[in-house]
Amino acid sequence: MSCSVNIKNLSTSRDGVCLYENVTxxxxxxxxxxxxxxxxxxxxxxxxxxxxxxxxxMGTLELFHQPMLKLDDFKxxxxxxxxxxxxxxxxxxxxxxxxxxxxxxxxxxxxxxxARLKTTMILQDLGISHLAKKIVYHLSGGEKKLVALAGxxxxxxxxxxxxEPTNGxxxxxxxxxVEILCKIDKSIIIVSHHKEFIELVVEKIYEIxxxxxxxxxxxxxxxxxxxxxxTHDHSHSHTH
Amino acid sequence: xxxxxxxxxxxxxxxxLLALLYSSSVALQEHLYTPMLLPLLLLGWFQKESLLSIFKxxxxxxxxxxxxxxxxxxxxxxxxxLLVFLRSNFILMFxxxxxQGKDEFAIAIAMHRLxxxxxxxxIFFFTAKSIFLIKREFSLFKNTLHVxxxxxxxxxxxxxxxxxFVGILFIKALERSVLLQKAMQLRGYCGEVYTLEExxxxxxxxxxxxxxxxxxxxxxxxxxx
Ligand SMILES: Nc1ncnc2c1ncn2[C@@H]1O[C@H](COP(=O)(O)OP(=O)(O)O)[C@@H](O)[C@H]1O
Ligand SMILES: [Mg+2]
Numbered sequence: 001m002s003c004s005v006n007i008k009n010l011s012t013s014r015d016g017v018c019l020y021e022n023v024t025x026x027x028x029x030x031x032x033x034x035x036x037x038x039x040x041x042x043x044x045x046x047x048x049x050x051x052x053x054x055x056x057x058m059g060t061l062e063l064f065h066q067p068m069l070k071l072d073d074f075k076x077x078x079x080x081x082x083x084x085x086x087x088x089x090x091x092x093x094x095x096x097x098x099x100x101x102x103x104x105x106x107x108x109x110x111x112x113x114x115a116r117l118k119t120t121m122i123l124q125d126l127g128i129s130h131l132a133k134k135i136v137y138h139l140s141g142g143e144k145k146l147v148a149l150a151g152x153x154x155x156x157x158x159x160x161x162x163x164e165p166t167n168g169x170x171x172x173x174x175x176x177x178v179e180i181l182c183k184i185d186k187s188i189i190i191v192s193h194h195k196e197f198i199e200l201v202v203e204k205i206y207e208i209x210x211x212x213x214x215x216x217x218x219x220x221x222x223x224x225x226x227x228x229x230x231t232h233d234h235s236h237s238h239t240h
Numbered sequence: 241x242x243x244x245x246x247x248x249x250x251x252x253x254x255x256x257l258l259a260l261l262y263s264s265s266v267a268l269q270e271h272l273y274t275p276m277l278l279p280l281l282l283l284g285w286f287q288k289e290s291l292l293s294i295f296k297x298x299x300x301x302x303x304x305x306x307x308x309x310x311x312x313x314x315x316x317x318x319x320x321x322l323l324v325f326l327r328s329n330f331i332l333m334f335x336x337x338x339x340q341g342k343d344e345f346a347i348a349i350a351m352h353r354l355x356x357x358x359x360x361x362x363i364f365f366f367t368a369k370s371i372f373l374i375k376r377e378f379s380l381f382k383n384t385l386h387v388x389x390x391x392x393x394x395x396x397x398x399x400x401x402x403x404x405f406v407g408i409l410f411i412k413a414l415e416r417s418v419l420l421q422k423a424m425q426l427r428g429y430c431g432e433v434y435t436l437e438e439x440x441x442x443x444x445x446x447x448x449x450x451x452x453x454x455x456x457x458x459x460x461x462x463x464x465x
Contacts, residue, residue, distance in 0.1 A: 053422045083426045089373060090419040093427055095345040095352075095365060099435050104427045106434035116436050135345045137372055151427070 002029045003065065004159045004187035005050060010059030012045055019045060022212040023059070027159075032181070032188040034198035034218075037208030043191040044086060046208070047161045050189065051083050064158070079108060082157030086164045088144040089137070091151065097139075098123070098132045101150045108155065122150045126180065141168030149180075160188045166197050249443040250286070252350035255338045258453050263331045265457045272326055274462035279453040280330065283337035286445060294336050301332055323465050344368035353440060358432045365433065370416060377412050381405055 005027040012019045019042035027033055035043055048054040049061065052074025061068045063077050074081075085091045094100040101122065102115040110118075123129045126146050131139065136147060145168060152160060165181075166174050178200045181188060192198050198205060199220045206213040258279075266276060284291060305328050312321035339346070348365040385392075385401070392398050423429075 048422075051426060053425065078426065078428060081426070085419070085423065087419075090416070091423055091427075092369070093423060093429055094433060094435075095348050095368075096435070096437075099433075099437075102436055103429075103434060107428040107430060107432070112436060112438075115434075119436065135343075135349075137345060137369075 003027065004029055004031070004063065005189070006060075006062040006065075007050075008060045010049070010061065011057050012042060012049065013057055014042070014045065018210070020208055020210055020212060023208075025206065025213055027187050027189060030185055030187055031204070032190070032202040033204045033206060034190045034192060034202040035206050035208060035213075036191075036193065036195075036198070041208045043208060044163055047083070047163055047189065047191055051081055051161055052077070079104075079155060080158045082152035082155065082160040084145075084148055084152050084160070084162045084165055086167065088141070088148040091148040092136045092144075095135055095137070097128075097134050097136055097147050100136055101147060101154055103151060104155045118154055119150075122154050126150050126153075127176065142170060142173045145169055146173070149177075153184075156186075158186055160184070160186055162188065162190045162192075164192055164194075165190060166192060166194045249445050250338065250449060251440065251442060251446055252342060252346040253353045253440060254442065254446040254450060255342065256347060256350040256354065258450060259335050259338055262334050262453055262457070266327055266330050266334075271460075271463040272323070272330065272465055273460050274464055275456040275459040276330060276464075278456040279449065280333050280337070282449060282452050283334065286449075287337045287340050290340050294333075294340055297336055298329070298332055302329070305329070319465065326465065344371060352433060352435055353437070362431070362433050366420065369420075370413065373416055374409060374413060377409060381408075 003026055005025065007023055007025040010023040010025075011021040012023075023046070025033075035046065037043055045054065049056050050063075052068065052071055055071055063074075064080065066073070066077070068074055068077070092100050093103050098116075098119050102119045105115045105118060106112070119132075120129070123132055126149065128143065128146050128150070131143060131147065136144065139147065145165065149165070165177060169177060174194075174197055178197065181190075181201045188202070190198055190202060199218055203218055204215055205218055206215050262279065266272070287294065305325060309321045309325050312318075312324065345365075345368055348361065348368050351361045351364055390401065392402075
């Protein structure tokens, strides 16, 4: 089976305190999973390890079947990975919404025309076209989150790592996010406390414990028929 | 419409250019002339709603200027004192009124649009971003103190709290810089800043203010001092 992420026997500690040992996690192609656990149990740390922002202590990590031995190995994978920060303010690299959304695309060498087209499309998809010319720091928390998400989606990453994506979103926005994420046909790892939310999106839920990850199937969202439910009635621009 | 600006529709680019032009000419000319007041009057009219807060800020800035001016008065250098006082107030007024309602990001955007070097622009933007985040941290802290019933006094608790806060600010700034580096890695930053905008829409106010400012600087009649 083709996999996006394979983690074997990973252990991590911070400041000498062991967070978890023997974490084993496989995320197959186009699978959506959630990682839950109490505050400070190391969810963000785990995402950072998968994204190559931090090195693990022990164990192996493969992305798209390539072993990631050093932080340098992640460089070739960067364009395949989209990462949404817990605090959107940390995400922004340009002052104006449309420039920030287009950032990764332009940095990857895309032409301005292509970038402009895709930006317009993605802002429309997320229902935030009216924000295009605003200054990112003048937006509300929920609007910032959507802008940050647009900046992630625009490069069409094969693996998306979302750190508490519902933080600061109101109920309507949360439902919109559920809709958006369900439409995306990519591997997604969501870290969240928000049970109702993840149950609507993911197929498997992993709980972080000091002994490792405990997996449970999501009762409300059986894996396979779910895909079909959503891919049939929406055709979607950025997912294909 | 360009939404990066507030009520008086002077675009950030125009604001930055005119601020440089006006302040350098006023600062470097030997005399001050009456027409130099014209752009100030025009701006004052554009900003008529916020004049009060502008004058408040001007007043506080003048306490600094007062030190310089008083030292000149002390040396009986009356003309120079007046010149320094007027000059600095002209420039301050112009800049305060021009940038009223704009923030540090407006300046970053202007630098970007003027196609200044990428290094300069990104350093300025990331600095602006850090200042913005620290400012927010600061106001959060003030609110925390407020809702937890803290009133600043001249006692050891106040000093301890403030010292602790300064420490926290440093740590937060450090954390933010680490996160900024992570964002750069993840999003493929390679020293360049990009914009999708091609042409800039200048407003009527832009044109009017630019014309008046340039004319006022060329029209050297009626020396004030
Ligand atoms: N910058 C840091 N330096 C040292 N320890 C940290 C730092 N950030 C987080 N930690 C510690 O690492 C642990 C895991 O943090 P984190 O992954 O952010 O948790 P979560 O995202 O699950 O809330 C926490 O116990 C925290 O105390
Ligand atoms: Mg976290």
